[in-house]
Amino acid sequence: MVRLMPGKRAKQPKLKKKAGVFDVAREAGVSVATVSRAFNLPDIVSEDVRRRVLATAQNLGYAANPAAKALRSRKTHIVGAAIPTLDYAIFAKMINHFQDSFAQHGYMTIVATTGFEHANVFEKVKTLVDRGAEALLLVGAIEDPALVSYLKRPHIPVVTTYSYLPDEIVPCIGFDNYAATESAMEYLADLGHRNFAMIAGSPKGSDRQRARIAAYKDFVGSRNLHGAANIIIRNFTIRDGTEAIRAILDKYPETTAVVCNTDVMAFGALSESRRLGIRVPQDISIVGFDDAEYAAQLEPPLTTIAVPAEEMGRLAAEMLHSSLSNGEPPRFVRLDSHLIVRKSACPPRALKQLRLAAAV
């Protein structure tokens, strides 16, 4: 006759309801308070007890419930980032480093993509803080009035990136987009160019585009150059760049220098020029913006403006983190962008002919 030991099943590895502090406490022969302390304030618990607690915790596969932890301690260890898209390398790179830096402090990053619609960002930001984000990374100027007034009351640490905006309502860590474009223009003007055109993204909802466009217009205007109005607005794809350069060649054939507000666009402009039999830089000079990975590998290598994407992400994370731990508020920091001279720009053809003539 078989006895089935009805009263007690030896072990029950199945239904174990996920060990909690209480289980660990019982098993280790201490109180729940001590368990909690062993994890969170290890210094104030005696060495042997701490070891015992940690060991039994390990043994039981204990992992603190993050919700309970967050509820009681009022710390979610979550930070949020609201960016236009991850599908654009320059944002992905920034977020990559932001996320990575914060992870080293035990924080997780949740990212919300807003598209390029400004209407979305307030909503996404609210979602982010409603979800428990303790700090926020934004990109660009805060435009939505609703968001402005939302951020005016002090909630949580916020920084905005990509633009240096000393008057912004939250600290920013970025570079001077106006000056960046200006430096490119200066370079081209010094080369002898007088007829300009620009390939830009939509200024709507992007202070960066607006700043670059303004720098372009101001520069062309103040130096009595040509083409202040020759601005083609397109989206941020290579194909848009190809269309834009066609438009320029078609509508403003006198153009000798085109400044692109994005390397993606410059890429399109470059490859389409080649297809059309226009030589760069001999026939037309092109400069980009971003210094994407491929910029140096294009034909010709692209003269462009290097942007501190990694640094923005990392610095934003560091600043927000110290704000979270020390209470030290984020600062306004102005990073450098600088023109990287490669081969896609040279003196305009007319000038070269002049020089040649002079040499004879």
Added chain:
Amino acid sequence: MVRLMPGKRAKQPKLKKKAGVFDVAREAGVSVATVSRAFNLPDIVSEDVRRRVLATAQNLGYAANPAAKALRSRKTHIVGAAIPTLDYAIFAKMINHFQDSFAQHGYMTIVATTGFEHANVFEKVKTLVDRGAEALLLVGAIEDPALVSYLKRPHIPVVTTYSYLPDEIVPCIGFDNYAATESAMEYLADLGHRNFAMIAGSPKGSDRQRARIAAYKDFVGSRNLHGAANIIIRNFTIRDGTEAIRAILDKYPETTAVVCNTDVMAFGALSESRRLGIRVPQDISIVGFDDAEYAAQLEPPLTTIAVPAEEMGRLAAEMLHSSLSNGEPPRFVRLDSHLIVRKSACPPRALKQLRLAAAV
């Protein structure tokens, strides 16, 4: 004489401790349960009460504390994604769509980047679930034995992407990397190529690279072609592609067709070939893998394998979400990849000369 109304400050917009259910309940003249229901089970509460509750909530700026909500309801509304890096467009694009799809169901995505070290991923995965992730997206085969055994016990819904692996321990949604490379090889062989080389990423910890390398070796071997061992291992940057093609030209000068396991590498190979005066495809044929945005814009336009990055992200999100809501487990789904024929490959020079001779 001025009266200061000492007893009562008219309003106190400062110290309001962030309204909770209780405040809303009191203000709306209902119980906390009703408030909760008005938000979460709107159908079972009478219309007028619901409206009143929602209105006062809005009024008080009430937003449910996510931690408390998660603690009691056991739903964090957070999902996790562990990927090598965001700095690589193909992953960023997938995550972008994953995140976006899940956001439409009210879920936030937290992403953890593992680098290309396999040791990290188990740790990151644990962090993710410890942080409350209700579902998980992974990429590639699960290699770490610790992670394998961790995932063997049913925890939470998990899918892995990028590879179709019918025998994987968790459902996967990806394409057949072996077949993809095979199709490219077939195409090249049909063009008449007999001398091959491959530019690959490290097979270590990447089943995708291993599958593509295996396909290459098998194909070359089974058809008695040359170059089964001519595989250059590099990282995933353009510069690595440039170095790799130099190595191939140097060590295996007889090569007429090189298959790159990444468009980034192919980009490098293409541009370096041009710099070296090697014509593509006349002197050497090159095919890529990914169909990156720029593939069609290279010179020559790159023949490459299109990969369903967006679809993987979106589908993974949809499947995990229905798993979360219906309990319906994720399926194994095999997506298509296909060769996109452009201009970077043609019959090898020798063959063309032969044809020419025959024509005479």
Added chain:
DNA sequence: GCAAAGAATGAAAACGTTTACATAAGTTGG
């Protein structure tokens, strides 16, 4: 040698929700 201070721990309250259970009112069917 004793008061005061410090160190290590425990008991129980608190965090802000959701939800199981209870209750009251309204509806139906015979």
Added chain:
DNA sequence: CCAACTTATGTAAACGTTTTCATTCTTTGC
């Protein structure tokens, strides 16, 4: 008209931690 449902709401327990406060035991200073 009453039993049996249904519908709308309220009461209080529960979720799993951290933290306050109290307690005990050990040091320290004079």
